[in-house]
Amino acid sequence: MTIAFYPSLYQINTRVWLTELSRQLGRPATLDDIPDAELDRLAEMGFDWVWLLSVWQTGSAGQRISRANPQWRKEFQETLPDLCDGDIPGSGFAITGYTVHGSLGGDAALARLRKRLRKRDLRLLLDFVPNHTGLDHPWVEDHPEYYIPGSELDLARAPQNYTWVKRKQGDLLLAHGRDPYFPGWPDTLQLNYGNTATQEAMMGELRRIAGQCDGVRCDMAMLVLPEVFERTWGIASQPFWPQATQCVRKKSPEFCFMAEVYWDLEWTLQQQGFDYTYDKRLYDRLCEGHARPVREHLYAGLDYQNKMARFLENHDEPRAAATFSPGMHEAAAAITFLSPGLRFFHQGQFEGCKKRISPHLGRGPCEPGDPGLKQFYDRLLAVLREPVVRSGQWQLLQCVPAWEGNWTWDCFVAFAWQDPAGERMLVAVNYAPNQSQCYVRLPFTDLGGSLWRLQDRIGSAMYDRDGDDLESQGLFLDMSPWQAAVFSWTTGC
Numbered sequence: 001m002t003i004a005f006y007p008s009l010y011q012i013n014t015r016v017w018l019t020e021l022s023r024q025l026g027r028p029a030t031l032d033d034i035p036d037a038e039l040d041r042l043a044e045m046g047f048d049w050v051w052l053l054s055v056w057q058t059g060s061a062g063q064r065i066s067r068a069n070p071q072w073r074k075e076f077q078e079t080l081p082d083l084c085d086g087d088i089p090g091s092g093f094a095i096t097g098y099t100v101h102g103s104l105g106g107d108a109a110l111a112r113l114r115k116r117l118r119k120r121d122l123r124l125l126l127d128f129v130p131n132h133t134g135l136d137h138p139w140v141e142d143h144p145e146y147y148i149p150g151s152e153l154d155l156a157r158a159p160q161n162y163t164w165v166k167r168k169q170g171d172l173l174l175a176h177g178r179d180p181y182f183p184g185w186p187d188t189l190q191l192n193y194g195n196t197a198t199q200e201a202m203m204g205e206l207r208r209i210a211g212q213c214d215g216v217r218c219d220m221a222m223l224v225l226p227e228v229f230e231r232t233w234g235i236a237s238q239p240f241w242p243q244a245t246q247c248v249r250k251k252s253p254e255f256c257f258m259a260e261v262y263w264d265l266e267w268t269l270q271q272q273g274f275d276y277t278y279d280k281r282l283y284d285r286l287c288e289g290h291a292r293p294v295r296e297h298l299y300a301g302l303d304y305q306n307k308m309a310r311f312l313e314n315h316d317e318p319r320a321a322a323t324f325s326p327g328m329h330e331a332a333a334a335i336t337f338l339s340p341g342l343r344f345f346h347q348g349q350f351e352g353c354k355k356r357i358s359p360h361l362g363r364g365p366c367e368p369g370d371p372g373l374k375q376f377y378d379r380l381l382a383v384l385r386e387p388v389v390r391s392g393q394w395q396l397l398q399c400v401p402a403w404e405g406n407w408t409w410d411c412f413v414a415f416a417w418q419d420p421a422g423e424r425m426l427v428a429v430n431y432a433p434n435q436s437q438c439y440v441r442l443p444f445t446d447l448g449g450s451l452w453r454l455q456d457r458i459g460s461a462m463y464d465r466d467g468d469d470l471e472s473q474g475l476f477l478d479m480s481p482w483q484a485a486v487f488s489w490t491t492g493c
Contacts, residue, residue, distance in 0.1 A: 007048035008343040015362040030105030043120040046385040051125040054092025059136035062094035062187040066360045089362040094134035094187040123214035131223040132177025132188040146198040148175040180232040194235035215256030222265045245273030279308040286332040291431040308341035322354040327482035334484035350377040392419035399438040408436035426487040430479035439474035454487040
């Protein structure tokens with residue numbers, strides 16, 4: 001039987017991080033200035049992966065759009081009341097080349113940082129944007145056939161989706177990158193996946209990236225699926241991901257692919273070579289605040305769940321501390337990060353930051369920390385370092401009414417972890433704004449004849465329970481609104 005491994009990932013906004021380091025150093029900071037002590041801290045916290053957001057080269061055209069767009073500017077101003085143009089380097093996803101931006105120290109600085117990460121058993125994840133490039137990518141001049149052209153009629157019908165691009169060899173009307181449900185991104189140009197030469201060129205970019213890191217997070221990965229691409233552009237295309245993931249792994253067998261994906265296309269991309277896919281569905285159900293849809297989501301087979309990237313926030317989503325109320329936040333975190341799959345955390349999440357930082361910005365706001373939330377996450381991360389939840393077996397548990405007519409059993413989400421060494425943990429969450437009771441049916445077969453001590457690893461509760469009662473009835477729970485518990489088990493008390 002294959003033993004699953006459930007890693008943890010930490011996403012860092014590289015430009016914002018280096019801006020803060022620059023302030024501390026009194027000079028521009030590069031990747032070489034990231035302190036070893038900070039890398040030691042990430043390793044000690046139990047992370048396996050570090051995702052450095054926005055390290056690639058971007059252009060002046062995208063920067064001008066970011067600074068001039070009034071809607072974006074309003075959002076930036078809400079994040080940084082003292083905003084100035086220097087705070088807006090432009091979107092890290094309007095890429096003009098997969099070389100490390102010179103202001104970050106270039107490719108050589110990234111290679112040195114990767115060596116330092118490897119010494120600490122930390123693997124490096126970087127961005128790959130398959131759907132589009134920046135406005136001033138060299139291909140615009142050298143390979144305009146890689147892009148989707150537009151006509152004057154297209155421009156008249158959907159002016160937000162097309163733009164004239166100046167070229168030495170003559171201006172062209174090209175499409176902005178977009179998904180089928182929103183206007184085009186005005187700082188990007190849409191790649192044409194109906195052209196096999198475009199696909200070959202993008203596979204070449206992936207092979208180049210694979211020499212610089214250990215994995216990629218693929219932005220809006222579902223947009224280049226043939227059915228989605230044709231629905232958006234009316235152009236037939238061949239599948240890209242199966243061939244792309246295979247060609248990279250021929251040279252780098254352990255290379256990791258993570259997909260940002262929506263619209264219930266997670267399984268499709270897992271079948272096409274992705275190691276992990278975003279679990280936006282679980283996030284949405286947790287935001288809704290009802291236990292039953294969350295439980296139903298966790299009914300899925302482990303062949304699917306093991307490949308989910310589970311998160312409460314990232315650079316695209318609002319901050320968790322701004323989305324979830326106190327208590328609800330901790331309950332949602334216990335469910336999210338103690339479920340099987342990749343545990344995906346975001347810089348500022350542990351401290352309770354509430355302002356989302358756009359990928360167009362290079363500076364973040366100063367925010368007061370939340371010591372109570374930080375303490376909770378410290379305890380949760382300590383649990384996540386335990387072998388039983390990193391490589392053990394996970395099982396969703398049945399909750400039943402504590403007495404006839406008590407509907408609050410339906411407010412619980414409970415599951416267990418076990419490993420061959422005999423370690424076990426029980427996660428129980430009352431995911432509701434009311435006091436709730438239930439019995440949890442336990443999967444452990446060796447409880448009888450012993451007294452068991454249950455110690456809550458993220459709280460202070462401790463209970464002694466008779467093993468015969470636990471086997472016959474289950475574990476009785478009476479939990480406060482949004483209460484979460486992670487029980488370790490010891491016997492012989």
